[in-house]
Every structure is written in structure tokens, then in C-alpha cells.
Amino acid sequence: MKIELTDLKAQYRTLKAEIDAAMQSVIETTTFIGGPEVDKFEQEFASLLQVGQCISCGNGTDSLYIILKMLGIGPGDEVITAANSWISSSETISQVGATPVFVDIDPEFYTICPDRVSAAVTSRTKAIVPVHIFGQACDMDRLLALCRENDLYLVEDCAQAHLAEDQGRKVGTIGDAGSFSFYPGKNLGAYGDAGCIVTNSQDLAINFRKFARHGALIKHQHEIEGINSRLDSLQAAILRVKLRYLDRWTDQRIAHANLYSEMLSHVPQVVTPACRPEGRHVFHLYVVRVEQRDELAAFLQGKGIQTGIHYPSPLPFLPCYRHLGLNQNDFPVASRMKDEILSLPMYPELKTQEIEYIVEQIKAFYR
Numbered sequence: 001m002k003i004e005l006t007d008l009k010a011q012y013r014t015l016k017a018e019i020d021a022a023m024q025s026v027i028e029t030t031t032f033i034g035g036p037e038v039d040k041f042e043q044e045f046a047s048l049l050q051v052g053q054c055i056s057c058g059n060g061t062d063s064l065y066i067i068l069k070m071l072g073i074g075p076g077d078e079v080i081t082a083a084n085s086w087i088s089s090s091e092t093i094s095q096v097g098a099t100p101v102f103v104d105i106d107p108e109f110y111t112i113c114p115d116r117v118s119a120a121v122t123s124r125t126k127a128i129v130p131v132h133i134f135g136q137a138c139d140m141d142r143l144l145a146l147c148r149e150n151d152l153y154l155v156e157d158c159a160q161a162h163l164a165e166d167q168g169r170k171v172g173t174i175g176d177a178g179s180f181s182f183y184p185g186k187n188l189g190a191y192g193d194a195g196c197i198v199t200n201s202q203d204l205a206i207n208f209r210k211f212a213r214h215g216a217l218i219k220h221q222h223e224i225e226g227i228n229s230r231l232d233s234l235q236a237a238i239l240r241v242k243l244r245y246l247d248r249w250t251d252q253r254i255a256h257a258n259l260y261s262e263m264l265s266h267v268p269q270v271v272t273p274a275c276r277p278e279g280r281h282v283f284h285l286y287v288v289r290v291e292q293r294d295e296l297a298a299f300l301q302g303k304g305i306q307t308g309i310h311y312p313s314p315l316p317f318l319p320c321y322r323h324l325g326l327n328q329n330d331f332p333v334a335s336r337m338k339d340e341i342l343s344l345p346m347y348p349e350l351k352t353q354e355i356e357y358i359v360e361q362i363k364a365f366y367r
């Protein structure tokens, strides 16, 4: 058997006719930038999330940058984010001229630890960027309360968490703004780079859109200098096809995760992911903690099973943050976890027999 960490071909096979037709129709209109496909995608994504505004953009890194920039965050400011994430969560903080302040994660749920966020707030703090990591929503009530007390913005990094929920609220709609990525491997993925911002604030939405379109909402009327960050029409058309399946795919991911966890529950060397009871974990990644991680990964590779590590290094220990002089003792959970975490294959089209095979091989390794 050969099982990839995520299998985009399996998904394309199920959608080929619809995707090919959608792309063909965009090519025939020759409206490649803007136009009805982009407008409709924005409306449909906003309506699925039940949020007022959706502003599409080039990718899920630009979306964070645009939000931070238009919130007026800049030099001298501090922004708090999670120690275990993809670098977009912190590099965009530096890109606007502010300083990223990393906070350790919760040992059970792997989301940013609210107690440690509270301890990290200073007079320079302007915003918190929680990451709904692996598809699990952060404890948003705690973070909302901290933001209210300290007059901070709350910017949700939802790149891994399309349709995840915290107490019935969809992520991205809880804070001031939410940032989504449609990178091909994400739960909703384009066939190239793509992303968007959602917000319930009309004023913020206008500024986000203006900045992402060269500072002009009306052609040639540049009120500010901006950037060029747009979702192109081919990607919008592809995303519109896939959007119709997102709910079903999400349920499939959750079912796969439940099966994995049930089957692995009797393997003492494996810690399966915990779900916050008040949330809906959408399992962008199924991350276990295991003994002899590297040996297990090599063993599984030999059995045709691809795995991943998200991430090999917590952000504070990457070479680009050496200047911050951060220390392992400041991030005990992330430091310990980095050598134990292993992402097992996870995508909607994964089959029960494949999950059974993966679990069998894990058991065989420890026997």
C-alpha cells in the first residue's frame, strides 16, 4: 500500500468534470482578474461562515499582513502569537515592523495557552494572533476577555481551520478579523496560492480591500499606497466548486480522526489528539505524540506510509529568530513536543482499510 500524508489526486479524480468545466468557462470569458467568479466566491464563503465581509487575496500570508498593516500595527508594537505554528503567523508581524512575542502552547490541546498570553501582555502589546492549529479552535473567550481588558486587537489565523468552531462560533468570525489560506493542501485548497480575510467590520473590510488592491477601490484613485494581493478568477472558480463539498469533507476528516483515535487508544506509546469539548476540531492534521518518533516515521515510510512533522522546530528557535535570544525553558511544552509529534495521513478520501493498515503498522513497530 502507498498512502500519502494528503492526496490531492484522489480529490481531483472525484471532481474532475466539475473543475475542468469551471476552469474552461473562465478561460473562455478571459476575465482572469476580478469579475463574477471572485465576487461570488467571496459572497459564498462569507455566507458559509455567516460573517459580514470576505476579502479575497493572494495567499494566507498576505491576508495576515494586510490585517496587521491596516490595524495600524507597526514599529514599537508587540504582537503575541503561538510558539508552534507556520512562520506566516510571526513573519507578518515583523513585516509590519512590529515585534513577535511568542507564547507557549497548551500541553493537551496544542493551542496557544491563555494564561501565558496574559503574562506576556505589556504596555506595547497591540494584538494577539491565536492560531487554530491543526484545525482546533483556541479558547477564544479567554482571549477575547484579555483583549477587552487590555484594548488589544484579536486576529485569528484560521489557515488550518476552515469551519472549525468554538462554542458554536465559526473561527475567523470571533475576533476583529480572521485570516484564511487556500494553499492546495489546506482543508479548502485552490490549485495554486490563494487566501482571504473575513470580518464583521465594514470599516475594516474597506481598508483591507483597498490596501490589497494598490490602495484604490476605484481604478486609478489611489488613496494610499498598497500592495497587489488578489485571488485570480481561475482559483476562485476552482474554490467555488470545492466549497460545495467542504462540509462533507470536514465530517469525513472528523470521522477518520475518531477511527484513528479509537484504534490507537490501546497503544501506550501513542498519545492521540485531545479535542476541546466546547469546540469542533476539523483535523487539518491528525497529530499524535509518540515514543521513538524518528524510528517510527522511517519504519512507516518503509511500509509505504508518508508522515509529517508540524513543525520540526518551534518558531522561537528558528535561525531567523536567533536575535531574540529565546530559550527552551521559556517554551517547555513546545520544546518537549517537537521531538514527539508525528502527523499521520489525513484527507477526506482516506479509506477505512488504509487507516486500519496504518494503525496495524504502528502496532507492529512497537511490538
Ligand SMILES: *Cc1c(COP(=O)(O)O)cnc(C)c1O
Residues within 6 Å of the ligand: 059, 060, 061, 062, 085, 086, 088, 089, 131, 157, 159, 160, 181, 182, 183, 193, 194, 195
Ligand atoms: C498555511 C498557513 C499559513 C499561510 O498560508 P499561505 O497561503 O501558504 O501563505 C499561515 N498560517 C498557518 C498556521 C498556516 O498553516
